[in-house]
Amino acid sequence: MYRRIADDLRALILSGKLAPGEKLRSENELKDQYDTTRVTVRKALALLKADGLLVSEQGKGVFVRPRPSVQMLTTGANFRERRQTGVSNFNAEAAAQGLRPEQRILSVETVSAPAEVASRLEITEGSPVIARRRAFFVNDEPMQLVDGYYPAALFGGTELENPRRIRGGVSRLIEDPDGPVKQRITQFVEELDIRMPTPSETESLKIPPGVPLARVFRAAHISTGQVVEVLDSRIPCDRHGFRYVIDIP
Numbered sequence: 001m002y003r004r005i006a007d008d009l010r011a012l013i014l015s016g017k018l019a020p021g022e023k024l025r026s027e028n029e030l031k032d033q034y035d036t037t038r039v040t041v042r043k044a045l046a047l048l049k050a051d052g053l054l055v056s057e058q059g060k061g062v063f064v065r066p067r068p069s070v071q072m073l074t075t076g077a078n079f080r081e082r083r084q085t086g087v088s089n090f091n092a093e094a095a096a097q098g099l100r101p102e103q104r105i106l107s108v109e110t111v112s113a114p115a116e117v118a119s120r121l122e123i124t125e126g127s128p129v130i131a132r133r134r135a136f137f138v139n140d141e142p143m144q145l146v147d148g149y150y151p152a153a154l155f156g157g158t159e160l161e162n163p164r165r166i167r168g169g170v171s172r173l174i175e176d177p178d179g180p181v182k183q184r185i186t187q188f189v190e191e192l193d194i195r196m197p198t199p200s201e202t203e204s205l206k207i208p209p210g211v212p213l214a215r216v217f218r219a220a221h222i223s224t225g226q227v228v229e230v231l232d233s234r235i236p237c238d239r240h241g242f243r244y245v246i247d248i249p
Contacts, residue, residue, distance in 0.1 A: 001036050011055050013064055021066045024054070047051035052210025052238070065208060067238075088169035090136055099138045106133040108163040110152055117149045120219045120230045128152035128162055132170075135204070142205045143239060147232040154180055154228065174220070174228055183222040190244075191217040194237065201234055211238045 012018040025033070030041045045062055048054040057064045087095070094101035111131045118125040133149040148170065151161055158173065158180050159166055166173055174181045197205070197213040207213065214237050220229040 001034065002040045002043035002047065003184060005030065005034055005036075005041060006047045009044065009048055009052060010051070013048075018064050020064050022064045024062045025062075026061065031060055050210050052208055055208065058154070080210070085206070090169075094138050100140075102137040102140075103165060104135045104137070105165065106135055108132050108161060110156075110161075113149065116217070117230050117232070120217060121149065121227050123151060130155055132160065132207050135171050141239070142236075144233050144235045145201070145204060146234075149230045149232070152229065170229060171220070174222065181222060183224065186223050189219045189220040189221065193244065197234070197236070205236050207236045208238070211236060213237060214240065214242070 009018070010183060011023070014183050018024070024030070027038045027041045027045075030044075034041070036203075045054060049056065053065055054062055060226050068174050088103070090103070091101045109131055110128050111162070112126045113121065113123060113129045114126045117129065121129070123129075128151075130150045130152050132150075134148070136143045136146060142216055150170070155161070160170065160173065171185055173179050193215045194212050195215065197207050197211075201207065201213060205213075214231045214233075214235045216231070216235060218229075218231040218233070219227045220231075222228055
């Protein structure tokens with residue numbers, strides 16, 4: 001019975017008949033409607049809360065979980081256009097939607113390359129890499145955690161080692177004719193994994209119960225084919241969309 005109740009409520013939520021932010025009928029009303037017990041109703045509601053569809057407010061009741069006020073679309077199609085503004089792609093994308101972006105640098109240090117990073121940079125595991133760890137916000141809402149990894153042999157002694165923002169983002173530094181790489185970025189390769197967040201990710205990104213997290217590895221290739229940047233991003237799935245355009249040769 002509790003699964004039947006959960007299925008009925010889920011269908012109403014997904015169809016929009018129960019709107020985001022709308023209050024559900026009380027446990028007693030649902031109990032009477034289905035001719036069952038409050039314990040059964042609570043099991044149904046607990047299932048939908050775990051699915052991220054419902055939230056409880058102390059003393060007020062149970063509500064359809066409101067949609068986040070901020071939605072970001074991640075796409076590579078407008079990368080080149082926005083790069084020409086001298087503003088990082090994330091900031092430009094947020095500003096284009098009338099939103100207020102902020103990037104906070106959590107740490108910058110030289111570390112040994114983890115295996116999953118080394119394989120993507122095509123270097124030996126344990127080789128020195130510069131790790132830039134950042135948190136991204138839009139309208140003060142946490143949007144993603146991003147760790148960037150760069151070969152120390154290539155970027156050592158550059159502004160990448162400083163715990164400060166880089167005007168235009170790292171892509172500007174990579175393509176700078178006077179920079180350490182001096183080459184154009186020609187391709188991004190992204191690997192997307194969907195999983196449930198860890199407790200620390202839940203806390204840092206304020207992820208509601210039942211909401212999965214996307215972990216995205218993005219490798220930036222330059223014209224020679226070399227990978228010069230690997231980004232490891234953790235992104236709550238309730239406030240991001242992904243669009244991939246795949247050209248078939």
